[in-house]
Every structure is written in structure tokens, then in C-alpha cells.
Amino acid sequence: MTPASPEIARRMRWVMLVLLLVFGGLVVRLWQLQVLRGDRYYHQTVENVVHERYLPSIRGRILDRSGVPLADNRPAFNIYATPRTFTPAVAAELRRLLGLSDEEMDKVAARVETGRKRATRHPVLVLEDQPRERAARIEQERFRLPDLEVRHEPYRYYPQGALAAHVLGYMSQMTADEVERLEGGAYEPDELVGRYGLESMWENYLRGKMGTERFAVDARGQRLDEATAAGLIQGDRIIEPVAGYSLVLTIDAGLQKLAEKAVAPFPAAAVAVIEVKSGRVLALVSKPSFDPNVMTGHLTRAEAKFLNDDPRKPFIDKTLRAQYPPGSTFKFITTIAALEDGLAQEEELVTCPGSYERSGTTFDCTASHGKLDLLAAIQHSCNIYFWTLAERIGIDRMAEVANEYGFGSRTGVGLNGDNPGRIPTRAWYEQHTRFKIGYTINSATGQGDVEVTVMQLAMAYAALANGGTLFVPQVVDRVVRADGGTVIPYDPQVKQRVTTPPEVVDLWRRGMWKAVNEVGGTGYGHATSAVVTIAGKTGTAQVKAKRSKKDEAQIRGWHPSADHAWFAGWAPAEDPTIAIVVLIEHGGSGGKVAGPVAKAILEGWWTKVRAPAP
Amino acid sequence: MTMFGSGGGFDLPRAQVGVSRWRRFRAGVDWPLVLAMVAIAAIGLLNLYSATHGTRHAGKFDQQVRWMFVGAIAFVVATVIDYRAIVRLAWFALAAAIVALIVVDVVGQGAKGSERWLYIGTLGGQPSELAKLAVILVLARLLHDTAGAKPSWQSLVPRIAALVVPVVLIAVQPDLGTASLLTLIMLTVGFLAMRDLWPMVYTLFVMVLAVPILYETMHDYQKQRVLAFLEPSADPNGSGWHTRQSIFAVGSGKVTGKGYMEGTQNQFDFLPEHWTDFPFSVWAEEWGFLGSLVLIVLFGFLIVWILNVAVNARDHAGAVLCTGIAAMTFWHVVVNVAMVLGMAPVVGVTLPFISYGGSSLLTFFLAMGMVASVSLRKHGY
Secondary structure (H helix, E strand, C coil), X not given: CCCXXXXXXXXXXXXXXXXXXXXXXXXXXXXXXXXXXXXXXXXXXXXXXXXXEEECCCCCCEECCCCCEEEEEEEEEEEEECHXXXXXXHHHHHHHHHCCCHHHHHHHHHHHHHHHHHCCCCCEEXXXXXXXXXXXXXXXXXXXXXXXXXXXXXXXXXXXXXXXXXXXXXXXXXXXXXXXXXXHXXXXXXXXXXXXXXXXXXXXXXXXXXXXXXXXXXCCCCECCHHHHXXXXXXXXXXXXXXXXXXXXXXXXXXXXXXXXXXXXXXCEEEEEEECCCCEEEEEEEECCCCHHHXXXXXXXXXXXXXXXXXXXXXXXXXXXXXXXXXXXXXXXXXXHHHHCCCCCCCCCEEECCEEEECCEEEECCCCCEEECXXXXXXXXXXXXXXXXXXXXXXXXXXXXXXXXXXXXXXXXXCCCCCCCECCCHHHHHHHCCCCHHHHHHHHCCCCCCEECHHHHHHHHHHHHXXXXXXXXXXXXXXXXXXXXXEEXXXXXXXXXXXXXXXXXXXXXXXXXXXXXXXXXXXXXXXXCCCCCCEEEEEEECCCCCCCHHHHHHCCCCCCCXXXXXXXXXXXXXXXXXXXXXXXXCCCCHHHHHHHHHHHHHHHXXXXXXXXXX | CXXXXXXXXXXXXXXXXXXXXXXXXXXXXXXXXXXXXXXXHHHHXXXXXXXXXXXXXXXXXXXXXHHHHHHHHHHHHHHHCCXXXXXXXXXXXXXXXXXXXXXXXXHCEEECCEEEEEEECCEXXXXXXXXXXXXXXXXXXXXXXHCCCCCCHXXXXXXXXXXXXXXXXXXXXXXXXXXXXXXXXXXXXXXXXCCCCHHHHHHHHHHHXXXXXXXXXXXXXXXXXXXXXXXXXXXXXXXXXXXXXXHHHHHHCCCCCXXXXXXXXXXCCCCXXXXXXXXXXXXXXXXXXXXXXXXXXXXXXXXXXXXXXXXXXXXXXXXXXXXXXXXXXXXXHHHHHHHHCCCCCCCCCCCCCCCCCHHHHHHHHHHXXXXXXXXXXXXXX
């Protein structure tokens, strides 16, 4: 066979064909990559080189009404790691260097993994708010561990600790789910977001706008020099962050402290103090509470478990989220309904034999009060008097008045649940069961299926005190800039005006005065004050749902089957300026337990917090 | 047409007897081959400068220039020497290559755990590169010896076995890229030069059986590269990294490229070691589709031209020699470019005249010299 034989020539043609096809294939592939998909890959290579880093904005502060900071920022050391280079060896070294606990290591590993799924070259926050020594140790080892980075960034803190924790809320890192959802919304996955209370609801005001720094890196993530970077980056290199707006609250830190101190002896309690003429909230307490400093990035698993397992539910705001039977504090609804409709007279006497029987059920009064008129019935909180009235009024009319005073609908404060509560009507019962007269009787004294929030009750009492204006509770007085200039001032907002005639309200107010200031009143001796005249109504609400003995044993002094102790009132009695509602959860007698707390808070306001009136 | 040349040395076209030797030599030199080769080598240098300037690898450019000189001399020498003399020494060349490979397997210094390098003093080389030439020479010799007559199995089997030895030695380094390349060269030459294609079919069958065994001998990183090729998205930052970044680089060049020395993938090191295995990606990023096309066309022309020389060779030895060299060039280009374009796993196969490295350059210069030698002596009447 010679080179020129026909057989070889034939095979040569095959070889040429294969060569053509193969080179043609390469050219087609080049066409696909460079011509068809060129733009996409071009952007990819720009992304390879040009990196972005966010510049945190300074979150707005939260100040009390006189400028005392309740939520502030301080510089903190945050440690960042780059997922791509975060090998087990680096992890072990980090652990050794800082002496990290298992739990901290788990957190670090979880965050690196979350980051790895997004961009392996993008540093992720692995340890926030670290002590100076730890930061220094990382800095010292930066040549050995070049991909661990310490950044000095503003960090949220709450100088007053747990004070007003439910109002303020706290911050925490976004969940993987949120990262995905908010990524388009200019959020960085490492950012903390407001999680509760004002921090959550006013997030958009507080947060400000983060800035961006764009820089160029080589394949190892090392920054390129300025001149090279300038040639690669189009547009702005640095977009400065914009600081968030601050909130000035209506809350008075001094009064808040006082109120929290007043309920300190009780395992679970709630207090709302309202400025009567504006609906501004001066203090709002929910106990048990949490320390937002701990919640913001320092919550250990043990602490989280402890808080979550607490049967008193520390994360439920007891002023807005939890709803309770209001007990006798609700009797003003019955009174007003009866008087408005002409179904009761101030002088009418009713005999209280101590118990009341209707359709085979016996309802017990607190005592055998004998013959009493309406004022005395309020003073002594005689159930039978109001049951008698209730039967005349009917459940639907009572519900109507209750709705007028804001029960059964949200207060509009826009915080922590703001539950509407429940005001049952005949129709409501028909829907669920068969209506019985017993339901009307229960409703008249704030029992049975009536449930209200502490805030609702406080706003209703404020309306009684101010002559009929039901305000929307106001917590934020104004939004201000970092330099203090007002951005948005908020005026008191009226939810609705009640149409109760003044003389009707006046009668109820006289009854409240007697309850506290006259011998035999349910609050007499407990809430009677020499500092300022207090008017109030007590309530001792029976608890429907009996809880297990196990819960009872868990918290000292907490008896989940005991009555709720209420006190709702205001001061000064003659010309009210502030209204107060105190609830001691399972505290027992309203007068004995809640009364002194309300008295302590009101007296404190007049003697310590507010300069005594001239 | 004589089957075997009448003697060694200069065996110039008779038509030009009487003209001075130099002018006859100049007239006989295969200028298209030389021009294509010089063009590609020039692109290679240009590209290497862009790939290494301003880095700690900048010295590689000077080193490559030195190798180019050495290569050019090797080319001239190989052109001047009658290829038939070299073909006669084929078995010695193969023996030397085998010895070098064994030495490398035993004492060689590895890159990434593969023993490929042999150092004589400070001069390092990869015997596997030169072994390719030895194998091609032996093929030329073998097919020349057996041409015309039907060879006996007894004489053929030991010789074919001798050819398998370097493949196995290279495979166990393990340098699977070169080993498979060598196999592909042999199969191509066999297809073009053998009278009967059945032995090829048997060989292919045996090779398919050997694939799992070879896979077992590979290093983990090599296995990962194969797996990464089969499923590049599984671990984009691990084994698929090279391929992904290479595709980005090539694609980002778009039609006209980012401009010389402006390729960000190249300049900022997104392609590790791009001067050896990924120079095409540097070229494609900076010169775009048009530049890539120019280079592909140049290689295509070179290979077709070598095959043309093969067809016109005066004897079987020359034809087989050129066919082998064309096959070597072809497979190097195809495997390397396919790898750069994400169509083949990442294997250490160089791009002729473009990749940095003395062994590869020298091998190809020598090979082209031999082709020129065949071309020079094509008129055998």
C-alpha cells in the first residue's frame, strides 16, 4: 500500500471530513459562548471582579418623651467569614483562638452554610457584637487567617435593659426565608431586622438606607488598587448610607420604671397609664418580660428554651395581645346602658341576698349586700344589682355600649397584636350554641365570654374621664431626624366619640370615687391616697380555663386557676389627667392586690416623676 | 516511486541539480508550513505576555522566548536531517523514551502528585511529551517495514506491545490526558495507514474494557475533574471551577474581545495556571470570537497542510510520520480547546505553540521540522 493508493485516499477524505466536523463543532461552540451568550458571560466576569459591600446605616434611636434613650446604637465588633475559604481547619482555628462554645460554633457553621448557598465569596457575619479581646485576637492573626474579618459597626443596644421591652421590641437576624423574601428590598442577609414592638412596626422609619461600597477584587478576593478599580467599576464607587429616623415616644421612662417596679412582686402583670386628654400612653408594662439586649444577637439556646417554656408566655404582650375577662371593671357598660335607656334610677334600691338564681343556675355575689342603691352597688361592686339591670337591658344593648367604648375592635395603636377582644351578642351565642339568659348575666359583670385587652380598658376609662372622647392610644409622639428636627409630628387621634349623656357618666364617676374613698368601697384602703385623689373600679375576674397543676408548680407564687385582679381608674378624681389600668394575672382580689399597685404608680407620678403641681 | 530512499543526507529534486544547494534548499522549504507555524507561535508569545505580565510569573515570557529559539534551531536541524535517518533510529528513540518514563515514574517530581517531570541539572522536561514523537517515529518505521507484505502475527505482536509500554507508563504517572492522546494518535495513524482495520477494532474493544481500571488508578483530583465535567453544576466552586471560569472568560470576549491585556478573567487570576492549560481562554477573552476564529483556522490550515505533505510524501515512512504528527497536532488542539470550552474534562493537554512550556514547544518544533523534512524530500523520482 503506497501513500497514494485509492484506499488511503478514501480514508484520507474521511479524516478530512472528521477534521472539518470537529473544528466546525469548536467554532459552533465558540459562536454559542461568545456571540449568543456573550453578554451574559460578560456580566458574570464583571461580577467576578466587582464586589459590593454594604455600609450599614445608623438606625434611628427610640427616645422617651423627654429624650431619654431607650434604644440606641453603640459600636461593636462583628466577625465575618468568607464561605469559600472557611474550611474545617479555619473553623477549628477560629474555635481555638476565641474559645468558642459548641453552641457558638453551631451558629457560625449554620451562618456560613446559609452564606455558601448565596455567594461563596461574599463574607457573612458569623459572630456579632464580640468582646474587644476576641476582635483583637482575630486582628493579630489576620495574616494566618486572611479571610476572617473584623468590622467595627454600629450595633443596637437598649441602655435601660428590659425597660419597656414589649413596647420597644428587639432585633434579630433574618431567617433564611426572610433573606430570600427581602433580598430585593435592599436588605443584606447579615442585617438585623426589628422583630417585635416598635422595632418591628416602625422598621421602615428606623432603618434608614444602607449605603454601598463597590470595589474590585482578584480571584483570591484581594482588593485591587484604586486605579485598576476605577477602570473596572462604572458608576458610583460609594453610596453613602442614610441614617434612620428616630422616634420620640409618649412613654415616660421615669413612670415606666416606677410601674415596672410596682408590679415587680408579681409573677405576671400588665399596666397601662394613659394621658386622659390625648390618649397618649405614658407607661405600658407587660410582665414577665425579656431583655432586648439579650434577644438582639445574644440569646443562647438555653435562654430561648427557658423563655419559650415559661407558661406565663413572656413574648405575649399582656396589654395588647392577651385578652382577659374584665370582671367588675366592665360594670360601667351595664350602668351606662341602663341609665341611658331609662331602665335604672340612681335611687332605685335592690336587695342582694348573696345569690341569684336564673333558669336553674345559681350566681353568687361577693357578699350579702342587703338593700343598696346604684352608687352603693358600684362602691361595693354588688353583682346582683347589675344582674338585675342586665336582665332589663338585654345582652345586645350592652354589647352596643361596649362597642361604643371601643371593646370588640382594635384600639388602632398598631403594635404587638392589638387584639380586638370579644363582646358576645345574642347572635354570637346562637351561632355557637343556644342562647341562655345566663350569658346576659355573665356579660353584665365582665365574665363569661366577654374578653378585653388591658389597653382597651384603659382607653375606655380615659374616655370616661375626659368626657367622652375615645382616643387611639398613641405611643409615638413624633418622628425626628438624627439632628433632632421633627419630621412627622403626630396629633392625638380620636377613634370615636361616645354619646353617653354627661349626667350618666357623672354618676358612674361618683360611684368610682366612693369605691376608693369611702369606707366599704372595694378599693378603700387599698387605693386610697393622701397624695392625689384616686377614683377607680376594682375587678376580680374568674378564670375559665383551669390550667394544670404542673404549670402551677413551675413558677413560684403563680396560680393559673386563681382570679385575675383588676384596677381601673384615674387621678385626680375631680379633674382627671391620667387614667390607669392594672391587671395582676391570677393575682386574686382586685382591690387588695391591684389597688395598691395602681396607687403606688399614681402617687409616684405625682411625687417623683412629674414635678408636683403648684 | 521507490519505497525507500536511495540513501541518507540531502536527497534533493533532480530537476534542480546545478542550482546552488542553498537555493535548492530554499525552494524546497515548505513555506506555508513555516508561515502557519510562525504565526501560531507569535500568537502564543503575544498571548503569554498578556497572561503573565505584571505578575510573579512574568519571567515565564522570557523563558518561553528562549525556548522558542531552541525550538527554532530544533526545527531547522530536523528539517535538514533526512527524516529517513531518524525513522531508522525509531526503536532507539522509543527505548530512550521508555527509560526516561521509567525514571520519571520512579524518581520524578510531581505537580499535584503526578510524576511527569524529569530534571537534568536545572533543566526540566516532561519525557511524556517527547515520547509522543518517539511513538510516531516507531509507527512510521513499523508501517514502513510491514507495508506491501502481509506481516506475520509473530513479528507484529511484540512490536505493538512495545508501543503500548509508553502508554501504560504515562497512564500510571498518572497522566491520563497524554496517555489517551497517545492512544488517539496511534488509532488515527492506524486508520489511515493500515491495510486491514480489524486489529483496530480489537484494540478499541480492549480499551473500552480498560477504562474502569484506568479510572481506579487516577488521583482523586483527576476523578473529580472527570465527574465535574460530567456534571459541572454539582460543585461550581470545587472541581467545576476551572471549567466555569474558562467558559465565562471565553464567552465574555463576545465578538471582538475585551482588548489585549484587558481580560479581567485573565488579569485577575480567575483561571489558575492559565498559561499552560488555558491559554486559549485568555486569547478568546481578549480577542473575542474573531480572534478565536483566526487561531482555529490557523490550526486547521496547519493540520490540513501536514496531511497534504503526508499524501505527497515520497515513501510510506514519510507519509506515516506526517500523518502521526498531524494527528498529534489535531488531538492536542481539539482536546485543549474542547476543555477550555467546557466540552471535555480538564486534562493537562497543551495547545501547540501557545501553551507555556519547553517540552511541548520543543516537541512541536521538532515535529514540524520532520514534516518540513518530508516535504523537502517529496520528489522521489
